[in-house]
Amino acid sequence: MNHAHLNLLIGLAMGLNLLALGTSRLPLLIRAMSAQGVILGVMPTLMERPDWRVLLVAAATIGGKGLFIPGMLRRAMRTVQIDRELEPLIGFVPSILLGAGGTIAALALTPLLPLLPEHANSLLVPGALATVLTGLILLIGRTKAISQACGYLILENGIYLFGLLLIQAMPLMVEAGVLLDLTVGVFILGIIVDRIQRAFDSLDTRKLTALHE
Amino acid sequence: MISLLLILVPLVAAALAAAWSDSRTRPWLLPGAGLIHCVLAWWLFCNPPVVEAGAWLGFDPLARAVLPVVSLLFLVCACYGVTYLRIRSERPNRTFVAALLAVLGLLSAGHQARHLGLLWIFTEGVTLAAVPLLHFNGTPRAFEATWKYLLVGGTGIALSLLGSLCLGYASLYGGGDGQLTFVALMAQGGGLSRPWVLIAWVLLLVGYGTKMGLAPMHTWKPDAYGEAPAIVGAILAGGVTSVAFTALLRVRAVVGAAGSGAVADHTLMAIGLFSMLVAALFLLGTRDYKRMLAYSSVEHMGILTLGASLGRAGVAAALFHVWSNALTKGALFLSAGNIRRAAGSPSMDAVRGMSVLTPRSAAIFVTGMFAVTACPPFGPFFSEIKVLRAALESGHWVATAMFLGCLLLAFFGITRVVFGIVDGRPRHAAKAGSKRFVETAGVIVPPFFLLVLSLWLGLFTPHIVTDAWAAAVTQLFSY
Numbered sequence: 001m002n003h004a005h006l007n008l009l010i011g012l013a014m015g016l017n018l019l020a021l022g023t024s025r026l027p028l029l030i031r032a033m034s035a036q037g038v039i040l041g042v043m044p045t046l047m048e049r050p051d052w053r054v055l056l057v058a059a060a061t062i063g064g065k066g067l068f069i070p071g072m073l074r075r076a077m078r079t080v081q082i083d084r085e086l087e088p089l090i091g092f093v094p095s096i097l098l099g100a101g102g103t104i105a106a107l108a109l110t111p112l113l114p115l116l117p118e119h120a121n122s123l124l125v126p127g128a129l130a131t132v133l134t135g136l137i138l139l140i141g142r143t144k145a146i147s148q149a150c151g152y153l154i155l156e157n158g159i160y161l162f163g164l165l166l167i168q169a170m171p172l173m174v175e176a177g178v179l180l181d182l183t184v185g186v187f188i189l190g191i192i193v194d195r196i197q198r199a200f201d202s203l204d205t206r207k208l209t210a211l212h213e
Numbered sequence: 214m215i216s217l218l219l220i221l222v223p224l225v226a227a228a229l230a231a232a233w234s235d236s237r238t239r240p241w242l243l244p245g246a247g248l249i250h251c252v253l254a255w256w257l258f259c260n261p262p263v264v265e266a267g268a269w270l271g272f273d274p275l276a277r278a279v280l281p282v283v284s285l286l287f288l289v290c291a292c293y294g295v296t297y298l299r300i301r302s303e304r305p306n307r308t309f310v311a312a313l314l315a316v317l318g319l320l321s322a323g324h325q326a327r328h329l330g331l332l333w334i335f336t337e338g339v340t341l342a343a344v345p346l347l348h349f350n351g352t353p354r355a356f357e358a359t360w361k362y363l364l365v366g367g368t369g370i371a372l373s374l375l376g377s378l379c380l381g382y383a384s385l386y387g388g389g390d391g392q393l394t395f396v397a398l399m400a401q402g403g404g405l406s407r408p409w410v411l412i413a414w415v416l417l418l419v420g421y422g423t424k425m426g427l428a429p430m431h432t433w434k435p436d437a438y439g440e441a442p443a444i445v446g447a448i449l450a451g452g453v454t455s456v457a458f459t460a461l462l463r464v465r466a467v468v469g470a471a472g473s474g475a476v477a478d479h480t481l482m483a484i485g486l487f488s489m490l491v492a493a494l495f496l497l498g499t500r501d502y503k504r505m506l507a508y509s510s511v512e513h514m515g516i517l518t519l520g521a522s523l524g525r526a527g528v529a530a531a532l533f534h535v536w537s538n539a540l541t542k543g544a545l546f547l548s549a550g551n552i553r554r555a556a557g558s559p560s561m562d563a564v565r566g567m568s569v570l571t572p573r574s575a576a577i578f579v580t581g582m583f584a585v586t587a588c589p590p591f592g593p594f595f596s597e598i599k600v601l602r603a604a605l606e607s608g609h610w611v612a613t614a615m616f617l618g619c620l621l622l623a624f625f626g627i628t629r630v631v632f633g634i635v636d637g638r639p640r641h642a643a644k645a646g647s648k649r650f651v652e653t654a655g656v657i658v659p660p661f662f663l664l665v666l667s668l669w670l671g672l673f674t675p676h677i678v679t680d681a682w683a684a685a686v687t688q689l690f691s692y
Contacts, residue, residue: 114386114406115386136368162379165382165385169381169385169390170385173378174383176330177378180337181289183363183367185342190356209357209617211436
C-alpha cells in the first residue's frame with residue numbers, strides 16, 4: 001500500500017521537474033521547487049516504521065526545502081527586482097525535451113541496475129536520476145543566479161530521493177544530505193549580500209566574465 | 214583525545230574570533246591557535262596513538278602522513294596573516310579570521326574522518342567555510358570568483374554525496390549492516406555490489422576531484438586563487454586540496470578491496486595526466502602570475518593523482534609530494550602576494566622589474582619557481598623523481614613520457630611569467646605608488662621559512678617522516 005502512495009508522490013515530483021524546466025517565470029519556478037520539497041519531506045513518513053530520526057529528517061526537509069529556502073529566494077528576488085529568466089542558454093522547449101528524454105532513459109535504465117527486492121518496484125531510483133538531471137540542466141542552461149540556485153536545489157532533491165533508499169539502514173547519510181541545504185543558503189546569501197554591495201546590477205551570471213584567459 | 218583537540222582548538226578559536234571586539238588584536242588568534250594546533254599535531258606525529266578499528270574519527274596512519282604538514286603550513290601562513298591584516302586594516306577582518314580558523318578545524322576533522330558520511334560532512338564544511346575567505350577583498354572580481362567557486366564546488370560536493378550514497382547502497386546490496394566506516398567497507402570487500410561500486414567511484418572521483426581541482430573540473434581554481442589573498446591561496450592549495458586527495462585515497466582503498474582496483478587506477482592515471490596536460494597548456498598562455506600559481510596547482514594535483522594510480526610505491530611518492538607541494542606552493546603564494554601588493558597589478562603586461570622594487574620577495578619567488586618546477590635540491594624534485602621511478606618500475610612508458618613532457622611545458626610556461634615580472638626596469642606607475650610597500654620581516658620571513666623547509670625536506674627527508682608515509686601506504690593497501 002505504502003509503495004503505491006510513495007510512487008504517486010515520486011511521479012508528482014517528476015512532473016514538477018518538467019514544470020520547472022519549462023517556465024520562464026521565477027515565482028513559478030520557486031513554487032514548483034518548494035512543492036517538490038514538501039512532497040519529498042512527506043515521503044519518509046510513508047516508509048515502514050518511521051522512528052524519531054526519520055521524522056526529524058522529514059521535518060527538516062519540509063522546513064528547509066519547502067519553506068525556508070523558498071522564502072529566502074523570494075526575498076532575494078524582491079531585493080534584485082528580477083522575476084523572469086529571459087535568455088536561457090538552453091531554451092525552455094529544448095529543456096523540457098531533454099528532461100523528458102532523461103526521465104524516459106532513467107525509467108528504461110533502472111531495471112539494469114542491481115536493486116534489492118524491496119526497491120525493485122519503486123520509482124525512487126528513476127525519480128532520483130531524472131531529478132538530478134533536471135537540476136543539472138537548470139544549473140547549466142540558466143543564466144540568472146536565482147534560477148541557478150533553484151537548479152542546485154532540485155539537484156539536491158534528486159540526491160535526497162536516492163538517499164531514501166538508505167534511510168532505514170544508514171540514516172546518517174540522509175541526515176548529512178540535509179546539510180546540502182546550507183550550500184543553497186550560502187548561494188542566496190551571496191546574492192543578497194552582493195546586491196547590498198551593489199557590485200553588479202543585472203544578476204546575470206553571463207556578465208561574470210572579467211576573469212578569463 | 215588529543216586528536217579531538219586538533220579539531221576543537223581551532224573551532225573554539227574561531228568562535229572566539231567571531232566574538233572578539235578589537236579588530237587590531239584579533240588576527241593574533243591565528244598564530245595562537247595555529248601554534249597550539251601545530252604542537253599537538255607534531256606531538257601526535259611523534260607519538261602516534263592507537264586508533265580503534267571501528268572509530269569514526271582518529272589520528273590514523275593516513276592522517277599522520279598528511280596533517281602535520283598542513284598544520285605547519287597553516288602556522289606559517291597565520292604568522293604572515295598578522296602582518297597582512299595589519300596592512301589591510303581598511304577591510305573588516307572578523308569574518309575572515311573566524312572563517313580561516315574554522316577551515317583549519319574542519320580540515321583537521323576531514324583528515325581524521327574514517328567514516329564515509331562524516332568525511333563528506335567535513336569536506337562540505339570546509340567548502341562553505343572558505344567562501345568568506347575568497348570574498349575578503351569585496352571587489353566585483355572577488356564576487357565573480359566566489360560565485361564560480363560556489364557553483365562548481367557546490368556541484369562537486371553534491372556529486373560526491375551522491376557517490377557516497379551509491380557506495381552505501383553497494384554495501385547494503387551486498388548484505389552490509391549499515392556500517393560505513395572505511396574499515397568496515399574494506400572488510401566487506403568483494404561482498405560489495407560491483408556495479409554500484411563503479412558508479413560510486415566515478416561520482417566520488419568527479420566530486421572530490423572538483424575539490425582538488427583536477428581538470429576538467431578545475432575551472433574555479435584560477436579565479437579563486439587569482440582573487441583571494443595570498444594566505445588563502447596558500448592554504449587552499451596546500452591544505453584544502455590535500456583533504457580531497459586523502460578522501461580519494463580512502464575511497465580508492467575501498468574500491469581496491471572490492472576487487473576493482475585496476476579500473477580505479479586506470480581512471481586515476483587518465484585524469485591525472487589530463488590535468489597535467491591542461492595545466493601545462495594553460496601555463497604557456499596565462500599572463501597573470503597569481504592565476505599561473507593556480508594552474509601550477511592543477512598540474513601538481515595531476516602529479517598526486519598519477520602517483521596514486523601507481524600502486525604502493527606511487528602512493529608513497531604522492532604522499533611525499535603532498536608535503537613538498539604544500540611547502541613550496543606556500544612560499545610561492547606568499548611571495549607572489551608581496552609582489553602583487555607592491556606592483557598593484559596581477560598581470561605580467563603591467564608589472565616588471567620587481568627584482569628592483571621588491572628584491573627579497575622576487576628572490577624568494579624565483580627560487581620558489583625553481584623549486585616548484587622540480588629543480589634539485591628542493592622537495593618537489595625528489596618527490597617527482599619517486600613518482601617517475603614508480604611509473605617506470607610498473608612499466609608505464611607512455612605515462613612516463615607524458616609526465617616528463619608536461620613537466621617541461623610547465624617549466625617553460627612558469628619561467629616565462631616569472632622572469633617577465635622580475636626582470637627589466639620597473640614601470641613608473643609602480644614607482645610612484647602613493648604608499649610604497651615595505652618588505653618587513655613579517656612578510657619576508659614566512660615565505661623564506663617555507664622555502665627552507667622545502668629544501669630541508671628534499672635534502673634530509675627524516676626517517677620518521679618516510680616511516681609515516683610507509684605506514685599510510687600499509688593502511689591503504691591492507692586488503
